[in-house]
Amino acid sequence: MKQLRTIxxxxxxxxxxxxxxxxxxxPQIHPMARAAGRLQILLSAASVTSGVTVVWLLIxxxxxxxxxxxxxxxxxxxxxxxxxxxxxxxxxxxxxYRPRPKLSYHILWIYLLCVMAGIMAVPFVVEPWNxxxxxxxxxxREATTPTxxxxxxxxxxxxxxxxxxxxxxxxxxxxxGREFCSCWCPLGTAxxxxxxxxxxxxxxxxxxxxxxxxxxxxxxxxxxxxxxxxVDTSRCVRCFxxxxxxxxxxxxxxxNRNRRPATPLMRKTRQSSKT
Numbered sequence: 001m002k003q004l005r006t007i008x009x010x011x012x013x014x015x016x017x018x019x020x021x022x023x024x025x026x027p028q029i030h031p032m033a034r035a036a037g038r039l040q041i042l043l044s045a046a047s048v049t050s051g052v053t054v055v056w057l058l059i060x061x062x063x064x065x066x067x068x069x070x071x072x073x074x075x076x077x078x079x080x081x082x083x084x085x086x087x088x089x090x091x092x093x094x095x096x097y098r099p100r101p102k103l104s105y106h107i108l109w110i111y112l113l114c115v116m117a118g119i120m121a122v123p124f125v126v127e128p129w130n131x132x133x134x135x136x137x138x139x140x141r142e143a144t145t146p147t148x149x150x151x152x153x154x155x156x157x158x159x160x161x162x163x164x165x166x167x168x169x170x171x172x173x174x175x176x177g178r179e180f181c182s183c184w185c186p187l188g189t190a191x192x193x194x195x196x197x198x199x200x201x202x203x204x205x206x207x208x209x210x211x212x213x214x215x216x217x218x219x220x221x222x223x224x225x226x227x228x229x230x231v232d233t234s235r236c237v238r239c240f241x242x243x244x245x246x247x248x249x250x251x252x253x254x255x256n257r258n259r260r261p262a263t264p265l266m267r268k269t270r271q272s273s274k275t
Contacts, residue, residue: 004253005240011070012079019073023136023143037129039071041187043115044123044130060194064201068181068188069238074128074169075181077135079239081173082220091174094217097225100235104183111186120151125161126186131169134162177220182235192234200255202236202243204229208250215242215251 018036027034041056042049056067068075085091107126114122124130124147137144137158144158172179181188204215206229216226218241223232242251 002244005244008069008238008240012076015071016073016076019132020136023133024140036071036073040129041067042123042127042129043112043187044120044127046115056191057194060191061198062200064195064198064233064236064238065188065191066238067191069240072128072181073132074185075178075237077132077166078169078173078178078181079220081170082177085174085177088174094213095177095219095222097216097219097230097232098222100232101183104189107184108186108189121153124148124151124158125165128185128187131162131165134158135166137162177222178237178239179222181237182221182223188237195236196234198233200253201233202231202238203252203254204231205250205252208248210248210250212247215246218242218245 014032015036018030018032021029022033022037025033027037038049039052040049041053043053046053059066070076111122111126114120125134130147133144133147137155141155141159144162145155148154148157169180182192183189204224209226209229211226213226216224220239220241221232221235221237223235224230224242225232240253243253
C-alpha cells in the first residue's frame with residue numbers, strides 16, 4: 001500500500017514534464033507531450049475532449065480522483081509549493097480538518113452555465129489545463145494565442161491571467177495545501193461528486209487507529225478528521241500520504257467502503273512545547 005504514493009509521485013512528475021514540454025515547446029516535441037495535452041479534461045472544448053472526459057469519469061468511479069493526483073499540471077504545481085512549505089518554518093504547520101465551503105458548488109454551477117452559454121472567458125481562467133496554458137504563455141505566447149483569439153482577446157490577456165493564477169496558486173499551496181484542488185476547482189468538485197460513489201475509498205480502521213493525528217496533520221486536502229475517524233472522500237485528491245505514513249497501518253485504500261460506526265477511544269493529543 002505504501003508504494004501507491006511513490007507511483008503517484010512518479011506519474012505526476014512525468015505528466016508535469018510532458019505538459020510543460022507540450023505548452024512551452026510544442027506537442028510535436030515528443031509523443032508523451034502530445035498525450036499530456038490530449039488527456040486533459042476541457043469542457044470548454046467538449047466537442048474534442050468529450051471521450052477523454054468520459055474515460056476520466058470512469059477512472060474516477062473506479063479509483064477516485066486519479067486525474068487530480070497525476071495528470072493535472074496545476075495539482076502537481078501546487079504539490080511543488082507544498083514541498084517548499086515544509087522547508088519554511090513560517091508556513092510549516094500541521095494541517096487540520098476543514099469542511100468543504102458551499103461556495104465550491106456555486107463555482108461549479110457558474111462554470112457549467114458559462115460553458116453551456118458559450119461564455120468562454122470563465123473556463124479559460126478556471127479550467128486546470130487552461131490555467132497551465134496561461135502560465136506557460138509567459139514563456140511561449142503561442143500557448144494561448146489561439147485560445148483567447150476565439151473571444152477576440154490577445155495573448156497578453158493569457159499572460160496576465162497566468163501570472164495572477166501562478167501567484168494565487170502558490171500562495172494557497174503555501175498556506176492551505178491543495179485548497180484550490182479540493183474546494184475551488186470546478187473540475188475537482190465535479191470529480192469529487194463522482195468519487196463519493198467510487199468503488200474504492202480511503203478508510204480509517206477504528207480498531208487500529210491510535211488517534212495520533214498524524215494523518216490529519218499531513219492531509220493536503222484537509223479532509224481527515226482524526227477524532228471521528230472521518231475522511232471527506234469527495235475532497236481527497238489521492239495523494240496517499242496518509243496511507244504511506246500512518247504508523248499503525250490503520251488507513252487503507254480499499255474496495256467496498258467500511259460502514260462500521262467509528263467509536264474512538266482516544267482523542268488526538270499533541271506534545272506540549274514545554275515538555
